[in-house]
Amino acid sequence: MTQPVRLADKLAAFSEHWQPKLIAELNGQHVKLAKLQGEFVWHAHEQEDELFLVLHGELVMEYRDRSVTLREGELLVVPRGVEHRPVAEREVHVLLFEPASTVNTGTAGGPRTVEDPERL
Amino acid sequence: MTQPVRLADKLAAFSEHWQPKLIAELNGQHVKLAKLQGEFVWHAHEQEDELFLVLHGELVMEYRDRSVTLREGELLVVPRGVEHRPVAEREVHVLLFEPASTVNTGTAGGPRTVEDPERL
Numbered sequence: 001m002t003q004p005v006r007l008a009d010k011l012a013a014f015s016e017h018w019q020p021k022l023i024a025e026l027n028g029q030h031v032k033l034a035k036l037q038g039e040f041v042w043h044a045h046e047q048e049d050e051l052f053l054v055l056h057g058e059l060v061m062e063y064r065d066r067s068v069t070l071r072e073g074e075l076l077v078v079p080r081g082v083e084h085r086p087v088a089e090r091e092v093h094v095l096l097f098e099p100a101s102t103v104n105t106g107t108a109g110g111p112r113t114v115e116d117p118e119r120l
Numbered sequence: 121m122t123q124p125v126r127l128a129d130k131l132a133a134f135s136e137h138w139q140p141k142l143i144a145e146l147n148g149q150h151v152k153l154a155k156l157q158g159e160f161v162w163h164a165h166e167q168e169d170e171l172f173l174v175l176h177g178e179l180v181m182e183y184r185d186r187s188v189t190l191r192e193g194e195l196l197v198v199p200r201g202v203e204h205r206p207v208a209e210r211e212v213h214v215l216l217f218e219p220a221s222t223v224n225t226g227t228a229g230g231p232r233t234v235e236d237p238e239r240l
Binding site for chain 1: 190
C-alpha cells in the first residue's frame with residue numbers, strides 16, 4: 001500500500017460508535033479509526049498493548065483505580081493485561097495502533113465484540 | 121506507560137531535523153516523532169514496513185518511479201524493501217510507527233544514521 005490515507009475522508013465514511021474500521025496494516029499491526037460515545041465494557045487484552053490517539057474530542061480512559069483524560073493530539077498506551085474502559089461523554093474520534101490479533105472487547109467478549117473489523 | 125503523551129509538547133522539545141525521537145513503545149513497535157526538512161537519503165528497510173503520519177506541513181515521498189505528496193492528517197505505509205526518499209521543501213512534522221528494529225537510513229547507512237533514537 002503506497003497510496004496516502006486521508007484520515008478525514010475515512011472518518012467521514014462511517015458514523016457508528018464502537019466499531020473500529022481498519023485503515024492500514026503493517027508489520028502484523030493494524031491501524032484503525034473509531035468513533036466512540038458513551039461507556040464501553042470493562043476489558044483487557046491478554047497479549048496486546050493498545051495505543052489510542054485522540055483526533056477529535058475528549059476520551060476518558062478508566063482503569064480500576066483511576067482514570068486518565070485524553071484530549072485531541074494526545075495518545076495513550078494501555079499495556080496488555082490492564083483492565084480498562086473507554087468512556088466519552090460526547091463523540092470522540094480515535095486512531096488505534098494495535099496487533100492484528102486485537103479484538104475490541106479483549107477477553108470480556110459480549111455483544112459489542114467486533115471480531116473482524118471492516119476495512120475502509 | 122499509562123500517562124498520556126501530548127504530541128505538541130513532545131514536538132516543542134526538539135528542533136533538529138531527521139532525528140526521530142521515541143515517544144512510545146508497544147508490541148515491539150516504536151512510535152516516534154520527527155521534524156524533516158530538505159532531502160533525505162535514498163534507502164529501504166529490509167524487514168520493516170514504515171508508517172508516516174503527517175502532523176504539520178507537507179511531505180513528498182519519492183519512490184524510484186514516482187512520488188506521493190502527503191498533507192496534514194494523511195498517512196502512508198512504505199512497505200519493506202521499497203526504496204524511498206522523504207523530501208520536505210519546508211519543515212514538516214511526522215509521526216512514525218515502525219518496528220523497534222527500524223533504523224532511519226535502513227540498509228543505506230551513512231552519516232545521517234540514528235541507531236538509537238533519543239526518548240522524549
